[in-house]
Amino acid sequence: MTDSSLNLVVLDMAGTTVADGGLVEQAFSTAAEKLGVEPGSADHAAKLRYVRDTMGESKITVFRALFGAEDLARAANAHFEQAYGELVAGGLITEIPGARAAIERLRSEGRTVVLTTGFARATQDAILAALDWHGLADLTLCPADAGRGRPYPDLVLAALLRTAAVDDVARVAVAGDTAYDMRSGTSAGAGLVAGVLTGAHDEQALRVAGATHVLPSMTELPDALAAYEQS
Known part of the structure; x- marks a missing residue:
């Protein structure tokens, strides 16, 4: 029987777990x-x-x-x-309401969580520091860590290779707020590719780009993963 557990979760930052207010x-x-x-x-x-x-x-x-x-x-x-x-x-950045708790829940369920971004490493680190999120995820990745940024699959595949959390890309879940996140996840072959409506793109754009799920917020992701695994 094929293992359908999604033990590696690759999350975008700005617009998905982080609100930057433009x-x-x-x-x-x-x-x-x-x-x-x-x-x-x-x-x-x-x-x-x-x-x-x-x-x-x-x-x-x-x-x-x-x-x-x-x-x-x-x-x-x-x-x-x-x-x-x-x-x-200057303090002009916050978490998406409930994002930290959702990430902590994912990890408490035994899932490996990787935070990814299209920003450079220095900017990613500044965001993590501003939110006191260093250590919140198992790994953080920026384009320079992976080779190419979105919409290429590199960030998702780098997360799989660096964490060794799963042995099949179909057991990876990807979540983001843009069509580029969706294309990255689908190109990598992720089993679940969730678009969230807290950021840049609307439901239609996310679905056209390959979203398997569209959620109001990433706070609903843990339940979506559980439902997927039980289906």
Whole structure:
């Protein structure tokens, strides 16, 4: 009989377990202005729309698409990470209500939990520090740890390889708030790919991208995993 237990849970951060209140857009505007994009201009509006549409994707990849030249993309990314980090340090970030308790429940049930992000390591660590979440999950991963960010499957597969929590990718559960999270999970072959409605994308976008489940919040994920295992 095939083991259907989902003992590895790969969770996105911003929009899924962490509420940042639009800090991504604020930090982008700061970075874009430093590269000569005038706030309020048509160029700024178009670039900001692209940022919104690609929420969940690795940030350096987004900046490569927006600015083209590698040096400009890296400069924009550095300005973005600095601005975002300063906003986080200013206390402008909170957990999704109940997220910490849900993660603790998942681990108490014997599941391995990995927190992933499209941000750089320094920014991820700043978020973890601001929320006092160091040690909350079994592992944290950013794109540089895995090779490529979302929508590629690398973060999910890196979580499997580094934790050795399961022997089959079908026993992995992935949860996120964007289509890029869904595509990453489905590309990896995860058994359950849950979209949550606390972040960037709506139910239709999540389902089109491959969500097997859509939940109001990741706080409902533990019950969704239990139901899946019993089905």
